[in-house]
Amino acid sequence: MAMGTSSKDFYDRIIGGEDHWISEMAGCSWLNYVRSILATSIAIVSMIHLEQKSVLVHCSDGWDRTSQLCSIAQILLDPYFRTIKGLCVLIEKDWISFGHKFRERFGHFDEDGERSPVFLQFLDCLYQLVRQFPTIFEYNVNLLNFIGYHVTSCRFGTFLANNERERISMKLHCKTPSIWSYIFECVQREQSHSLSSSSTCCYLSEQFVNHQYKPCLDVLFPDHRAIQLSLWPFYLRADPFPSATVPTSDSTVSPHTPYFQSLESMLIDNQTFYQSQQSQLNRHLYRAQQQLDQLKKGKIKT
Numbered sequence: 001m002a003m004g005t006s007s008k009d010f011y012d013r014i015i016g017g018e019d020h021w022i023s024e025m026a027g028c029s030w031l032n033y034v035r036s037i038l039a040t041s042i043a044i045v046s047m048i049h050l051e052q053k054s055v056l057v058h059c060s061d062g063w064d065r066t067s068q069l070c071s072i073a074q075i076l077l078d079p080y081f082r083t084i085k086g087l088c089v090l091i092e093k094d095w096i097s098f099g100h101k102f103r104e105r106f107g108h109f110d111e112d113g114e115r116s117p118v119f120l121q122f123l124d125c126l127y128q129l130v131r132q133f134p135t136i137f138e139y140n141v142n143l144l145n146f147i148g149y150h151v152t153s154c155r156f157g158t159f160l161a162n163n164e165r166e167r168i169s170m171k172l173h174c175k176t177p178s179i180w181s182y183i184f185e186c187v188q189r190e191q192s193h194s195l196s197s198s199s200t201c202c203y204l205s206e207q208f209v210n211h212q213y214k215p216c217l218d219v220l221f222p223d224h225r226a227i228q229l230s231l232w233p234f235y236l237r238a239d240p241f242p243s244a245t246v247p248t249s250d251s252t253v254s255p256h257t258p259y260f261q262s263l264e265s266m267l268i269d270n271q272t273f274y275q276s277q278q279s280q281l282n283r284h285l286y287r288a289q290q291q292l293d294q295l296k297k298g299k300i301k302t
Helices: 002-014 021-027 030-050 065-077 084-096 102-106 118-132 141-153 164-169 179-186 258-301
Strands: 187-189 201-203
Touching (some): 021 030, 030 065, 030 118, 065 084, 065 118, 084 141, 084 179, 102 118, 179 187
Antiparallel strands (some): 187 201
16 A cells, blocks of 8 residues: 555654655655645535535545545534534544444554554644644644544554444443543533534643634635645654543633532532442341341240
């Protein structure tokens, strides 16, 4: 697979010598693939938005380029997919449920196979968009880095199989956590269906949040020229793999927000319930002990 060879050259030249780093980076053609995906996605958006046409997207297999192009096109067309929840829904819908072969493409269980970082290339394209439009995405580059790493970390079961059938047969929903659950724990949107300025958000963690975010309903037409593309810093970090620690409350978040009030109420209700259950259990145990003592005394008398 040509792109798989390109990605191998890409990583080899990143960790190789620095004497000809710029020329070798250009020679691996990685950014050319990124530019081609962006250009094709813009063409799809133009036909849908400007020419009012229907578009059929289909690659040779249907689960690689199709997912890339349709995902980028939807992000350009629909502002919902520029929110944190929208991005999670998009990946679940057009990649995981659609049948992108994560197990084969990233070699989770197989030594050999058709490995190709198709999904990482999609995240790279998304990085280019976030970089060109710094105020219209609710998420920042940290979220892209986080998802990009955990595709191969096996920390979450979300990306561990080729399709839904394999995930069900492996019982991944029972044995592994979902990456979306972790992300949603970090960000609590009170009105996730609304993109208006009146929508209130309670951020439990600032890790994935773009503080410059301003919802924009416009259709996006990015500049896909090579001069506008930049190398995703995810590839260059000494440790590109963010830790998945439990999200904690940020000091700037008021403890009197509706979310925390409801959480506190739920904890109090649970505590009261378990205390009542414990009291009932103690009473049952006490009665059982009394009956056992009486039975023992009856046997001794006989």
